[in-house]
Amino acid sequence: MSCRPELVTGYVDGALDAQTTAEIEAHLGSCETCRTQAGFERELRHRLAELPPPSLPLDLEREVRRRLEHPRTPILRWALPLAASLAALLLWGRGLPAFVAWELARDHAHCFSASRVPAEVWSPDAERIARWFESRGTMVPPLPSGTDGLELVGGRYCPLLDRFAAHVYYEGGRRQLSVFVVSGPARFEETWAGRSRGHSIRLLRSSGRTVAIVATREEDVEAVAATFTTSLAWSTPRRALVPPVS
Structure with a gap:
C-alpha cells in the first residue's frame, strides 16, 4: 500500500x-511518515478531548479562511485538511455553519x-x-425509504471529530446522499442551507440535535429535507448519541 493520508485519519478515527x-x-x-501522522492525530485528539469549550473571537472564521487559502510556509501534505477539520471542531458549537458544512461534506465525499x-x-x-x-442508544427521526430515484441502502456510525453521528446512506445510479444525525450544541438557526466542497447541504435543528443532509444536487437535498419538516418536532429529549456497542 502507498501512503494514503485520508485513510490514516480514518484509521485513527x-x-x-x-x-x-x-x-x-x-x-x-x-512507513515513518504515516506513523508520524497517526501519532500526531492521536495525541491531538486526546488533548482536544481534555480542553474546556473554547472562547473564540468573532472574527476567527475570516482569519482561518485567510490562513487556509494563503499559507505562509510549506506544510505537510496531510496537515492542511487536518487544520480545516480542527477549525470545524472548534467552531461547531460556536454556530458557524460554513465550517460545520465543510466537515460534513468532507465525510460524505470520503x-x-x-x-x-x-x-x-x-x-x-x-x-x-x-x-x-x-x-x-441512538434515536433518529423517521427516515424516508427513498425519494426521486434515491433509495435507502444502509447506515453506520461516523466519528465527526469530537462526537459520533448516525450516518445514513442513500444511492441512485451515480447519485449519492447522506443524512447525518449529530447530537450536541450548535448555535446556528433552526435551519441553514448552503454549499461546501461542491455539495449542497441543509442543516436542521431539533431537540439538541442537528439533522444534516448532504448531496451534490440541491434538488435531492431539498426533496429529502421536505420529508423531515413534519417529523422534527420532538416534544421530549432523546438519548444522546453514543459510539456503537461491541
Whole structure:
C-alpha cells in the first residue's frame, strides 16, 4: 500500500473496515511518515478531548479562511485538511455553519469515494435502520425509504471529530446522499442551507440535535429535507448519541 493520508485519519478515527484497518497497520509498520501522522492525530485528539469549550473571537472564521487559502510556509501534505477539520471542531458549537458544512461534506465525499467506508447495516427498510441505531442508544427521526430515484441502502456510525453521528446512506445510479444525525450544541438557526466542497447541504435543528443532509444536487437535498419538516418536532429529549456497542 502507498501512503494514503485520508485513510490514516480514518484509521485513527476507527472508521475503517477490518480489511482496510489491517492494510493500514501493515503499512504503518514500514512507513515513518504515516506513523508520524497517526501519532500526531492521536495525541491531538486526546488533548482536544481534555480542553474546556473554547472562547473564540468573532472574527476567527475570516482569519482561518485567510490562513487556509494563503499559507505562509510549506506544510505537510496531510496537515492542511487536518487544520480545516480542527477549525470545524472548534467552531461547531460556536454556530458557524460554513465550517460545520465543510466537515460534513468532507465525510460524505470520503464515504462515497473509491476507498468508500462501508455501512455497518445494509437495508432498504427505514424501520430496520432506525431499530439498528436505537438498539445502540441512538434515536433518529423517521427516515424516508427513498425519494426521486434515491433509495435507502444502509447506515453506520461516523466519528465527526469530537462526537459520533448516525450516518445514513442513500444511492441512485451515480447519485449519492447522506443524512447525518449529530447530537450536541450548535448555535446556528433552526435551519441553514448552503454549499461546501461542491455539495449542497441543509442543516436542521431539533431537540439538541442537528439533522444534516448532504448531496451534490440541491434538488435531492431539498426533496429529502421536505420529508423531515413534519417529523422534527420532538416534544421530549432523546438519548444522546453514543459510539456503537461491541
